[in-house]
Amino acid sequence: MQRINYNVMREHLGDTPLKREVEVQATAEELDSLDRNGFLIRESVIDREWLESLRSAIDRLTKAEWPRHRPAEAEGGLPERSCGLIFRHLLDKDAAFHDLLTWPPALSVARAMxxxxxxxxxLSARVSFGGKEIQDSPWHQHLRVVSNPLPPWFSSPHAIDCLxxxxxxxxxxxxLSVVPGSHRWLDREPPKLHHASLPDEQTLxxxxxxxxxxxxxxWHRALPTLVGKRRMIILAYTPCWLRESPHGGTAPEDxxxxxxxASEDPEIKELLGLEGHS
Ligand SMILES: O=C(O)CCC(=O)C(=O)O
Ligand SMILES: [Fe+2]
Structure with missing residues (x-):
């Protein structure tokens, strides 16, 4: 655990500098490894009670959205392979997810990096099932904005996904398989619709x-769910002057x-993309 005292320099605007103290829930060595390898493992960070609450919320969502996501199932017209069910805009759909927004093990690492x-x-979720069509995900990455050639002032995209x-x-x-260090490769992308092993992959x-x-x-991929149900949540952060993920369309209005x-908390507004940059 370490503390970073950030000072955002904006005195020329007449404001006092924005001070933010971050208690980082990771060691300097872990952050260095995240920078170099592109991933950091946090084993059993969610306690039983919270885990049960998140699982129930995902189960409620699965039940509510099943007909919309699986219309073909009723008609027997399933594809041979799919990603399973992906749910978006979780904060709008169940208050059980609200504590994730400021959860220090994730947010403090995002702020440290x-x-x-x-x-x-x-904030989205993926649920996959065994005994249906193959449900997995091919090799992919999330920020598909890198061009060839790279211009001199190219902004290398940064965001963090907490799986x-x-x-x-x-x-x-x-x-889950990952290719350590692949987040730094700006001259290639994962092979299209590739589900098999890649050299140097690490399986977690x-x-x-x-x-x-x-x-x-x-670069990462989820291997097929063979038995039962597999539920996971993706909590993603990016610098506040960038945009939210375009996937899943606009959030529900109400x-x-x-x-x-409603709390009028400036930090919450910042985390939701409404304030914090000038
Ligand atoms: O299910 C997983 O383990 C990863 C899912 C994933 O990579 C995604 O939905 O983008
Ligand atoms: Fe992914």
Whole structure:
């Protein structure tokens, strides 16, 4: 654990400098490894009670959104392979997810890597099942904005995805593979629709309630769910002057995010992308 005292320099605007003290829930060596390898493992960081509450919230969402996500199932017209079910805008859909927004094990690491001013890029979930079509994800990365050639003032994209596993990450449920260091590769992208192994991949297996923090451009894939149900949440942060994820369209207008905003807390507004940059 270490403390970073950030001072955002904006005195020329007549404001006092914005001071922000961050108690980072990671050691300097862990942050260095996250920078170099692109991922950091947090084993069993979610306690039983919170895990049960998050699982129930995901189960409620699965039930509510099933017909919209799986219309073909009723007609027997399933594809041979899919990602399973992806839910977006979780803050709007169930208050059980609200504590994730400022959860220090994730947010403090985001602020240690990207500075004090970060915002939510997205809060989504993926649920996959065994015994249906193959449900997995091919190799991919999340910030697909890198051009060839790279111009001199290219802004290297940075964001962090906290992959939170509500069920055990194992071979039955589908492990997670990553290619260490691949978030730094600006001259290539993951092979298209590629599901098989890649050289130097590392496959992670972890207890339920664990988190893997990745740079959003780390090459990664989820292996197929063979048995039962696999539930995971993706909590993503990016510097606050960047935009939220375009996936999933605009958020519901009268969603539960309004409850969070009702507190008028400037930090919450900043995390939701409404303040913090000038
Ligand atoms: O399910 C996983 O382990 C990873 C999911 C993922 O990479 C994604 O949905 O972008
Ligand atoms: Fe992903």
């Amino acid at each position: 990207m500075g004090p001013l970060v915002r939510l890029r997205g 939170i596993y509500l069920d055990e990450l194992n071979d039955e449920k589908g492990a 297996r972890l207890p339920a309630g664990s988190m893997v923090i990745i740079h959003s451009n780390l 969603g539960l995010t309004l409850e969070l905003l």
